[in-house]
Amino acid sequence: MPPHLGDSHRRFLQSMMSNSVMDEQQARALYQHCCDIHKAQCVPDKLDDFIETINSKLQPMFMQIRKGMSEDNGQQYYALVNMAETDVTRMSSDYADNELELFRKTMDLIVSSENGKVSSTDVLNVADTLTIKKLKKSEAEQVLNRLVQDKWLNEKRGEFSLSIKCIIEMEPYIRRMYEDQLKMCHICHNVAFQCQICDSPTCGIKIHNPCVARYFKGRVEPRCPACDEFWPYEIPGISFYISIYKST
Amino acid sequence: MTQRKRLSNTQGRRSDPLEEDDSDLTFTQPSTSQVQRGLDKFTGSQMDQKAAEVIQYILVKDQKKIPVRRADLVKHVLKDYRYIYPEIMKRVLQTFDQVFGLKLVEIDTKNHLYILINKLEPQEGAAGPPNPKMGLLFVILSLIFMKRGAVKESECFQCLLYICGERHEQFGDVKKLVTDEFVRQRYLECVRIPHTEPVEFEFHWGQRAELEVSKAKILDFMGELHNQDPQTWSQQYKEAHAPPPAAPSTSQPNHSQR
Ligand SMILES: [Zn+2]
Ligand SMILES: [Zn+2]
Numbered sequence: 187m188p189p190h191l192g193d194s195h196r197r198f199l200q201s202m203m204s205n206s207v208m209d210e211q212q213a214r215a216l217y218q219h220c221c222d223i224h225k226a227q228c229v230p231d232k233l234d235d236f237i238e239t240i241n242s243k244l245q246p247m248f249m250q251i252r253k254g255m256s257e258d259n260g261q262q263y264y265a266l267v268n269m270a271e272t273d274v275t276r277m278s279s280d281y282a283d284n285e286l287e288l289f290r291k292t293m294d295l296i297v298s299s300e301n302g303k304v305s306s307t308d309v310l311n312v313a314d315t316l317t318i319k320k321l322k323k324s325e326a327e328q329v330l331n332r333l334v335q336d337k338w339l340n341e342k343r344g345e346f347s348l349s350i351k352c353i354i355e356m357e358p359y360i361r362r363m364y365e366d367q368l369k370m371c372h373i374c375h376n377v378a379f380q381c382q383i384c385d386s387p388t389c390g391i392k393i394h395n396p397c398v399a400r401y402f403k404g405r406v407e408p409r410c411p412a413c414d415e416f417w418p419y420e421i422p423g424i425s426f427y428i429s430i431y432k433s434t
Numbered sequence: 435m436t437q438r439k440r441l442s443n444t445q446g447r448r449s450d451p452l453e454e455d456d457s458d459l460t461f462t463q464p465s466t467s468q469v470q471r472g473l474d475k476f477t478g479s480q481m482d483q484k485a486a487e488v489i490q491y492i493l494v495k496d497q498k499k500i501p502v503r504r505a506d507l508v509k510h511v512l513k514d515y516r517y518i519y520p521e522i523m524k525r526v527l528q529t530f531d532q533v534f535g536l537k538l539v540e541i542d543t544k545n546h547l548y549i550l551i552n553k554l555e556p557q558e559g560a561a562g563p564p565n566p567k568m569g570l571l572f573v574i575l576s577l578i579f580m581k582r583g584a585v586k587e588s589e590c591f592q593c594l595l596y597i598c599g600e601r602h603e604q605f606g607d608v609k610k611l612v613t614d615e616f617v618r619q620r621y622l623e624c625v626r627i628p629h630t631e632p633v634e635f636e637f638h639w640g641q642r643a644e645l646e647v648s649k650a651k652i653l654d655f656m657g658e659l660h661n662q663d664p665q666t667w668s669q670q671y672k673e674a675h676a677p678p679p680a681a682p683s684t685s686q687p688n689h690s691q692r
Contacts, residue, residue, distance in 0.1 A: 196535030197554055203493070203534075243533045247486045270490060279494070 194226040195240050202214075202251055202266040206337055207351040210262040235365045237264070254354035257302065257347070257380040260396025265354040273359040280336065284318040285329045289338065292330075296348055297364045302379030303345040306330065314339055343428035346426065372412060373397040382419045435444065472517035484515045492538065493525070496550045499619035499642070504546035516655040541641040545579035547619065551645045566607060571621055573597065574612065575643055576652050579670060587613075587624070587635040616640075649674035 193336055197220040202208065208216070214233055221228030239252050244250055248270035254337075268276065274286050274293075281289070291312045295304040306327075313326035321329065330346070332340045337351045353360075356379060361368065371378040372391040381392040391412045393401065399422040402408040408417035465474070477486075491511045495502045507514050530536045535554045541547050577593060578585045582647055594608050605611050616622040620642040627634045641646075653674045657664040665671050 191533065192536060193554055196533070199534060200536075200554070203497070245487050246482060247529070247533075249490075268490065270486075281500075348543070 191239060191243050192224060192226055193218040194224040195224065195236070195243075198236070199240050199244075200252075203225065205264050207234055207265045207349075207354070210264070213264045215247065252354050252357075254350055254357070254375065255374065255396060256350040257378070257396065258350075260394075260399065262431075263354065265351055267355045269358065270325065273356070273363075276355075277338070281329070284316050284321060286319060287316050287318050288313055288326060289333060292333075292339070292346060293360075295349070296379060297343070297360070297367055302352045303347045304345065306341075306344050309346060310388075335339050350424075353377070353379075371397055382417075384410045384415065385418050386412065386413050386415040387408065387414065398422055423429055464519070468517040469521075472515065473521065476515065476518065481515070481518070482523060482525060484512065485522050485529065488509050488522060488526045489529055492530075492548070492550065498548075499621075501547040501549050501620060503542060504548070518679045524688070539645060541645070549642055549645070551642075565616075567611065570594075570597075570608075570611070571616055571643075572647075572655070574616070574622065575639060575647055576636065576656060578637055578639055579649060579652050580656060580667070582669065584625075584638055586627070587637060590637055612637075676679065 195324050198216060201216055201220075205212075210233075214230070215264055217233050217236055218228050218230075220226070234253075236252075241250050248268065250267050251264055253264050255262055271378055274290055275288060277289070288309070290307050292304060295308055295312070296302060309330060310323055311325050313321045313323065322366045330339065334341045334346075337349050339352070340347045340349045360377060369378045369381060369392040370376070371381060371385075371394045374397050376394075378392050380392050381394050382398050384391045385395075389410060389412050391410065392410075398417075400417070401411065402417065402421045408421060409415065456483055488511050490508065491507065492502050509520070512519060512522065530538055530550065535552065536550045537553050538548050539551055541549050554584065574585075574590060574594075577590065590612070591609060594612070611621065613624060617624050617640070621642040622642045623638040624635050625638055629634050635655075653664040653667065653670055656662075656667070664674075687688070
């Protein structure tokens with residue numbers, strides 16, 4: 187029998203529609219809240235089953251509530267995604283064509299970078315090379331600000347990375363677009379932008395920073411899970427453990 | 435007579451901040467044989483697919499609270515499926531109801547404008563972080579309601595100036611929020627007061643507010659604010675607790691079949 191959709195599911199979905207992205211704690215609280223209102227049974231660790239029920243009804247509309255891990259803090263986030271249009275053009279009601287071109291070029295730079303980040307200077311330099319209509323430096327800065335405000339990009343100390351919302355919503359597009367340039371995490375098998383790469387020239391596997399923290403936690407001598415070579419990097423610190431603890 | 439063109443736009447259209455100003459001419463009332471041919475031409479799953487596209491389109495518009503025009507829907511989404519519009523819309527309404535808990539309502543029968551309203555009982559502090567803009571809107575709607583349906587623009591802004599200043603940390607330009615956003619979203623209606631020189635305007639409740647906001651709740655809120663029994667505003671109390679007027683032409687976008 188197909189799972190039955192109740193008002194608790196509908197209310198949860200409506201909240202997902204009005205919040206572009208939600209972290210796991212918020213989603214759990216919302217799940218509890220929606221069940222309370224509609225007197226539905228709430229099983230604390232069945233959030234993903236609850237969401238799966240909603241997704242089964244969303245599937246004919248090519249929509250889905252997807253989950254993804256933030257590369258910054260290792261937390262899980264949820265977002266409602268329109269799978270029919272996972273590319274940058276979905277943003278066309280909010281951004282002009284040349285602004286979208288700047289965003290695409292920023293993505294190019296981030297994907298091809300070593301560490302999943304790009305400096306604002308590098309982005310401003312490509313603003314000069316736009317084919318549709320060039321953006322002045324000040325205009326490009328404003329566009330970048332808006333992209334951060336709308337949660338498509340993260341900014342930290344003058345460097346940009348892709349936000350969790352961007353990664354969840356555009357992953358299918360990113361996979362299609364950058365196929366062979368993409369790095370995949372050896373641990374969680376998702377696309378990785380900010381990650382550590384195995385030193386051994388014959389191996390070179392990638393692991394997300396939070397996945398590194400989780401995987402090597404408590405091991406005396408960290409070794410690559412693929413080739414068993416010594417893992418030469420600093421294992422991300424205490425802050426990761428805290429956020430991982432919170433989410434498990 | 436098989437086809438009747440709808441000339442709904444012949445009466446001067448009031449300036450409408452909708453993106454596209456295209457007439458409703460793209461929608462022609464289909465004849466029975468056209469409907470039948472349409473139904474024969476498309477499979478059930480094709481119709482489901484088209485319904486899914488319509489839903490996506492309406493949801494995108496709704497996110498910005500822009501009413502959907504039937505003419506745009508037909509032109510941009512339905513296309514070849516226009517003759518079986520009612521059949522597609524039946525599926526759309528059903529999905530909005532069963533999956534999203536939303537209802538599509540026609541708010542303007544002349545220009546065929548639709549908005550989505552929530553079927554679920556509103557909840558305090560639900561739906562994620564509270565929305566301060568909605569708080570402001572609630573205040574304006576209360577003001578209008580207590581003044582029996584209309585408040586002069588100047589009076590409204592004076593009141594807002596008092597509440598939140600000219601520029602607000604979160605709202606930015608408050609005047610702009612009210613005159614542009616709330617009016618475009620149909621929470622408010624801005625009407626010219628006749629025979630005024632210089633021209634003056636007043637605010638009324640917009641159609642979305644009429645459908646989504648409970649007058650009884652507003653009166654309770656005023657009662658709490660003034661520490662007064664809501665029943666003492668007898669006129670407002672009567673209005674707030676009157677049986678709802680004839681239900682807004684429900685969902686099924688009208689297709690007068692003759
Ligand atoms: Zn990983
Ligand atoms: Zn290795």
